[in-house]
Amino acid sequence: MTITEKILARHAGKKNVTAGDNIWVDADILMTHDVCGPGTIGIFQSHFGKHAKVWDREKVVIIPDHYIFTQDPHAKRNVEILRKFASEEELPHYYDVGTEQYKGVCHVTLAEEGFNVPGSVIFGTDSHTCTAGAFGLFATGIGNTDGAYIMGTGKLWVKVPQTMHFIVDETLPEYVMAKDVILRIIGDIGFDGATYRAMEFSGEGIHCMNMEERMTLCNMVIEAGAKNGVIAVDQTTNDFLQSRTDRTFESVESDANSVYFSMTRYNSRTFEPMVAKPYSPENVEPAKNLGEIKLDQCYIGSCTGGKVTDFVAAAKILKGNTVKVKTCIVPATTTVNQLLSTEKVDGQNLKEIFENAGAQIGPPSCAACLGGPQDTFGRLNHDEVCISTTNRNFPGRMGTPNSKTFLASPLTAAASALTGKITDPREYLI
Amino acid sequence: MQAIIKGKAFVVGDNVDTDQIIPAHHLVYDLDDPKERQLYGRYAFSGVPKNESGLPDGSVPFVPENQSKSEFQIVIGGKNFGCGSSREHAPVALHMAGVKAVVAQSYARIFYRNSVDGGLIIPLESEENLSEMIRTNDMIEIDIEGKELINMATSKTVKLKSLGDVEAIIDAGGIFEYAKMQNLI
Numbered sequence: 001m002t003i004t005e006k007i008l009a010r011h012a013g014k015k016n017v018t019a020g021d022n023i024w025v026d027a028d029i030l031m032t033h034d035v036c037g038p039g040t041i042g043i044f045q046s047h048f049g050k051h052a053k054v055w056d057r058e059k060v061v062i063i064p065d066h067y068i069f070t071q072d073p074h075a076k077r078n079v080e081i082l083r084k085f086a087s088e089e090e091l092p093h094y095y096d097v098g099t100e101q102y103k104g105v106c107h108v109t110l111a112e113e114g115f116n117v118p119g120s121v122i123f124g125t126d127s128h129t130c131t132a133g134a135f136g137l138f139a140t141g142i143g144n145t146d147g148a149y150i151m152g153t154g155k156l157w158v159k160v161p162q163t164m165h166f167i168v169d170e171t172l173p174e175y176v177m178a179k180d181v182i183l184r185i186i187g188d189i190g191f192d193g194a195t196y197r198a199m200e201f202s203g204e205g206i207h208c209m210n211m212e213e214r215m216t217l218c219n220m221v222i223e224a225g226a227k228n229g230v231i232a233v234d235q236t237t238n239d240f241l242q243s244r245t246d247r248t249f250e251s252v253e254s255d256a257n258s259v260y261f262s263m264t265r266y267n268s269r270t271f272e273p274m275v276a277k278p279y280s281p282e283n284v285e286p287a288k289n290l291g292e293i294k295l296d297q298c299y300i301g302s303c304t305g306g307k308v309t310d311f312v313a314a315a316k317i318l319k320g321n322t323v324k325v326k327t328c329i330v331p332a333t334t335t336v337n338q339l340l341s342t343e344k345v346d347g348q349n350l351k352e353i354f355e356n357a358g359a360q361i362g363p364p365s366c367a368a369c370l371g372g373p374q375d376t377f378g379r380l381n382h383d384e385v386c387i388s389t390t391n392r393n394f395p396g397r398m399g400t401p402n403s404k405t406f407l408a409s410p411l412t413a414a415a416s417a418l419t420g421k422i423t424d425p426r427e428y429l430i
Numbered sequence: 431m432q433a434i435i436k437g438k439a440f441v442v443g444d445n446v447d448t449d450q451i452i453p454a455h456h457l458v459y460d461l462d463d464p465k466e467r468q469l470y471g472r473y474a475f476s477g478v479p480k481n482e483s484g485l486p487d488g489s490v491p492f493v494p495e496n497q498s499k500s501e502f503q504i505v506i507g508g509k510n511f512g513c514g515s516s517r518e519h520a521p522v523a524l525h526m527a528g529v530k531a532v533v534a535q536s537y538a539r540i541f542y543r544n545s546v547d548g549g550l551i552i553p554l555e556s557e558e559n560l561s562e563m564i565r566t567n568d569m570i571e572i573d574i575e576g577k578e579l580i581n582m583a584t585s586k587t588v589k590l591k592s593l594g595d596v597e598a599i600i601d602a603g604g605i606f607e608y609a610k611m612q613n614l615i
Binding site: 035036129143373394396 | 445447449450453454455457458459460461462477478479509510513514515516517518519521536537538539540543544547548549595604605606609614615
């Protein structure tokens, strides 16, 4: 069996499962946030009772992160609903807005707070829940009804997915980031190239990545339609978890005789900085071919591109330079935000580097990655053309219907901020 | 489940994502408040680019301005319908606008699950791309049992794929109803 099959079998109390089986599995974590949480709670209470208790208080994690720094009254009401529910249910894992508990983007929070335990099953009412698969676990996005069902029972039916195996040989060149790897793969297999399937990654080019980069890789498997992405546990995973969780776990690996839907081998030396053009993440092209595209804005943030590794990469390019276009820096979480003041590139901290370069730093949340209310930091309110480290470039995704988003790595986004045009970061790294 | 679904078709293209079905800034209305829930119907498909809204001609409003019900009960989509976010607000929006079924060549899986488990709309799959043989405003009849779609405007018939294992959940009216019937909850 593959990693995905093994984890699902164990959580269904079965010795074996085969791709295509419909099984009921036990959830280890149910995560929800301010956009889908209220609807999930509403369905939960309508079926299990107004004062029903969740199946396991320790396993329900509520992380408001989408519409936080806005005056929108409806968005504020959503957070109120979460607050009331968390209080009534006495939930220990609620990261309330306006308190020291507040964290920011849910997928990065799950990792930082030690919820991503290898071998476990995580469901979240957000499509990028697949991010957590970087920790050798099964994680997938679901809707409100499924979330409510888990809230009451701790169980959900899933169809065991077939696995597509991607092997990347050789360590990545310094100008290639996880974002470039996943954009290349999505470009190769298409926007729906992995629909209903798992994407498993292995090889030196994957295991040379730190945990944040692995999260970026697994984060975007949904952009190929995949149910989950997964990377087997190694020393890097263990090192990351050591200070963050005391839960014991068993590393799960795919058997040598696993049945895969497909196996694709890449040599990382063939990778280069990639950009996905509007309006689909599959619409990829090497950054070097797009030098004619003029930009109005650069956005570095989100679960995909707002982690410490992302900002270190951007800082390497921006240090000592001045941006030519409006550049928004949005740390994914409060932890990442704090690290901007302590992490250094050539002796200078990231915050100073960004401020000296003329970039604006916003408060930690999902912010303009998905547009959001009008007053959202970094939102494209005037049909801007933006290069962004986020995950989607659908029509109107980051703001007005005529705005345009080009997806790229933090290295490419930062290099482009300096020239005002899409720029291959090798021009600054070499 | 209704055995026969009849209605006017609204045709869209490939890769219609959930931001097009219901743009993110609308995700703040209370799903449990009957009046606010109607707003999801009002803004259904409001993110579809104008030239792709109601193919082949485009520029067809899915819901008349300031109303929450559409005159179209059947949506015809292409490949990868409902891709993107996990927001259940997307099938809710179509449901609230009065859509009974979507017939697409393929679906993104979370949208498909939400449609089925939420008991919101019936997601049917066709073998071929229907945008060539169905125009927006054509009257359509879907025979669920016979797995057939008839375009009343042209009398053309196409085969639909079997719903498979999820048919029982759709029949029950959603995951909760299904689980009750199976004595799971």
